Amino acid sequence: MAVSPVEVSHLVKRYGDFTAVRDISFQVEEGEIFGILGPNGSGKTTTVESLQGLRGIDGGEVRVLGFDPSTQAAELRRHIGSQLQESALPDRVKVWEALDLFGSISEAGPSWQRLLDEWGLGEKKDARFGSLSGGQQQRLFVALALVNDPEVVFLDEMTTGLDPASRRVAWELIRRIRERGTTVVLVTHFMEEAETLCDRLIVVSGGTVVAEGTPSALIDRHGGGVKVKFTLDGEDTAWLSTVPHVTGWDRERNRYEVRGEGPVLTYVASALLDHGMAPSDLRQERATLEDVFLALTSEDGGSP
Amino acid sequence: MTLLLKMTWLELKLFLREPLTVLFALVLPLIILFVMGGVFGNEAQADIYRGVGAMNYYVPAYVALVAASVGLISLPTHMASNRELGVLKRYRASSIPAWVVVGGQIAVTFVISMVSALILISVALPVYDVPGPDSIPLVVAGFALVALAFSALGVLLGAVLPSSRAAQALGVMLWFVMLMVGGAGPPPEVLTGAMGTVGDLTPLFHAVRALQDGWLSLDPGLSWPVVAGITLASATAAVMFFRWE
Numbered sequence: 001m002a003v004s005p006v007e008v009s010h011l012v013k014r015y016g017d018f019t020a021v022r023d024i025s026f027q028v029e030e031g032e033i034f035g036i037l038g039p040n041g042s043g044k045t046t047t048v049e050s051l052q053g054l055r056g057i058d059g060g061e062v063r064v065l066g067f068d069p070s071t072q073a074a075e076l077r078r079h080i081g082s083q084l085q086e087s088a089l090p091d092r093v094k095v096w097e098a099l100d101l102f103g104s105i106s107e108a109g110p111s112w113q114r115l116l117d118e119w120g121l122g123e124k125k126d127a128r129f130g131s132l133s134g135g136q137q138q139r140l141f142v143a144l145a146l147v148n149d150p151e152v153v154f155l156d157e158m159t160t161g162l163d164p165a166s167r168r169v170a171w172e173l174i175r176r177i178r179e180r181g182t183t184v185v186l187v188t189h190f191m192e193e194a195e196t197l198c199d200r201l202i203v204v205s206g207g208t209v210v211a212e213g214t215p216s217a218l219i220d221r222h223g224g225g226v227k228v229k230f231t232l233d234g235e236d237t238a239w240l241s242t243v244p245h246v247t248g249w250d251r252e253r254n255r256y257e258v259r260g261e262g263p264v265l266t267y268v269a270s271a272l273l274d275h276g277m278a279p280s281d282l283r284q285e286r287a288t289l290e291d292v293f294l295a296l297t298s299e300d301g302g303s304p
Numbered sequence: 305m306t307l308l309l310k311m312t313w314l315e316l317k318l319f320l321r322e323p324l325t326v327l328f329a330l331v332l333p334l335i336i337l338f339v340m341g342g343v344f345g346n347e348a349q350a351d352i353y354r355g356v357g358a359m360n361y362y363v364p365a366y367v368a369l370v371a372a373s374v375g376l377i378s379l380p381t382h383m384a385s386n387r388e389l390g391v392l393k394r395y396r397a398s399s400i401p402a403w404v405v406v407g408g409q410i411a412v413t414f415v416i417s418m419v420s421a422l423i424l425i426s427v428a429l430p431v432y433d434v435p436g437p438d439s440i441p442l443v444v445a446g447f448a449l450v451a452l453a454f455s456a457l458g459v460l461l462g463a464v465l466p467s468s469r470a471a472q473a474l475g476v477m478l479w480f481v482m483l484m485v486g487g488a489g490p491p492p493e494v495l496t497g498a499m500g501t502v503g504d505l506t507p508l509f510h511a512v513r514a515l516q517d518g519w520l521s522l523d524p525g526l527s528w529p530v531v532a533g534i535t536l537a538s539a540t541a542a543v544m545f546f547r548w549e
Contacts (some may be wrong), residue, residue, distance in 0.1 A: 054397060082398065088394070089391055094356055101314055102398055103310065105400060144394075
């Protein structure tokens with residue numbers, strides 16, 4: 001059986017008296033986009049920086065590609081790519097110069113000329129870093145992260161500070177990294193980003209993992225169920241309570257709201273047809289990851 | 305090794321893209337030379353300038369001075385700025401070793417100081433009729449040691465100072481104080497009392513003496529070992545205090 005590229009168990013990290021990471025455990029599987037989600041100050045960045053050997057740890061065990069980041073950082077970093085929060089390049093460095101420098105670190109990896117084209121920076125080859133837009137800087141950072149053909153890439157708040165259009169472009173980039181066969185660990189506080197991109201994720205709050213799973217499993221588990229809504233004129237609908245997966249319903253004049261869980265929409269639709277009814281506006285309202293996130297990370301957090 | 309060469313070349317280009325830094329490193333020494341030359345000429349007087357002509361005295365002194373300006377001002381400012389911006393963190397995450405980061409800075413300091421010194425010498429020798437060095441190997445060795453000493457001091461400053469502003473302020477201050485009392489400004493003989501004592505303690509004072517040893521065969525005293533000691537102590541401290549972020 002293949003070993004998981006990233007294994008973290010009971011990670012603890014303190015800064016003086018402040019415990020940034022209390023107890024975080026998770027595993028990342030090969031080839032997935034794994035999300036670490038959490039509010040500011042929840043320990044996300046500390047966690048990924050520990051995984052790269054940029055921070056010493058105070059407890060627990062971490063393995064990345066089989067390496068221990070606290071003792072084998074140099075070796076590990078040859079196999080991983082990194083996009084860091086709060087890191088930049090000198091303003092006056094040109095795009096090609098940065099790629100050339102980082103490209104000469106390792107023998108492996110694609111030529112920087114190829115990365116330049118692949119990440120749409122060909123026209124900006126001679127542009128100085130300081131003159132690039134936020135989106136272009138991010139693309140350069142992604143290209144730099146891939147310059148050694150890494151097996152795992154860590155992206156920390158990559159889309160923070162980007163406008164919505166650039167953010168969508170960045171998401172496309174992240175998918176493309178995965179298509180290369182690279183495992184992606186994505187730190188974010190944008191729910192939409194996590195919901196769109198991540199195969200699995202953990203929600204971190206106060207230095208601990210408060211939830212783990214696929215985005216849709218988390219929504220099912222913590223999203224407070226599903227609402228099915230439709231409009232129907234004055235029929236007897238008492239049978240709604242007997243439809244499987246329905247937990248309750250209300251009507252206000254001709255507008256119905258049926259509460260339930262899981263595949264309730266399909267069952268309600270089928271039952272409606274059985275009763276010869278076909279409302280044209282049948283729809284489902286599902287909680288988003290954002291609702292889940294807010295529920296999990298609010299003061300009383302944790303309970304669904 | 306390729307990486308170090310690439311880093312050095314890149315840092316050199318970055319240096320040259322900062323017009324003010326270039327002006328400071330390459331043009332300011334010439335201005336000082338012309339001012340001092342205009343004021344003092346090059347007539348030897350027994351009681352000042354160690355008994356040699358002012359320009360004969362100043363040319364080796366200014367070779368030390370340019371190394372000090374690049375090493376104490378440009379280097380730490382750039383290094384602290386790289387830390388502030390997260391460039392060093394970025395390097396570290398991509399496994400660029402510290403010795404490459406620091407090595408690139410030292411190499412740039414060497415190259416820029418050397419170019420600046422050569423410009424200075426090639427102007428001063430014909431204009432003020434200054435004789436060439438008595439011993440070229442000794443001057444080359446002196447320059448290498450002096451440039452290394454100021455690089456090491458600069459790396460130390462770059463390592464301990466929190467921001468590029470702080471590095472620049474302190475660097476300029478140190479450089480200016482040394483220029484005034486360290487033997488590259490007023491003749492050392494006129495600096496008496498506390499000024500003279502402080503001046504004798506500055507690294508520049510000893511750097512100047514080491515270079516004047518090779519150039520003018522003037523007694524270096526303990527300057528060679530002192531400069532070597534400064535290099536060693538600064539380098540050790542720099543290794544201890546080097547921080548990526």
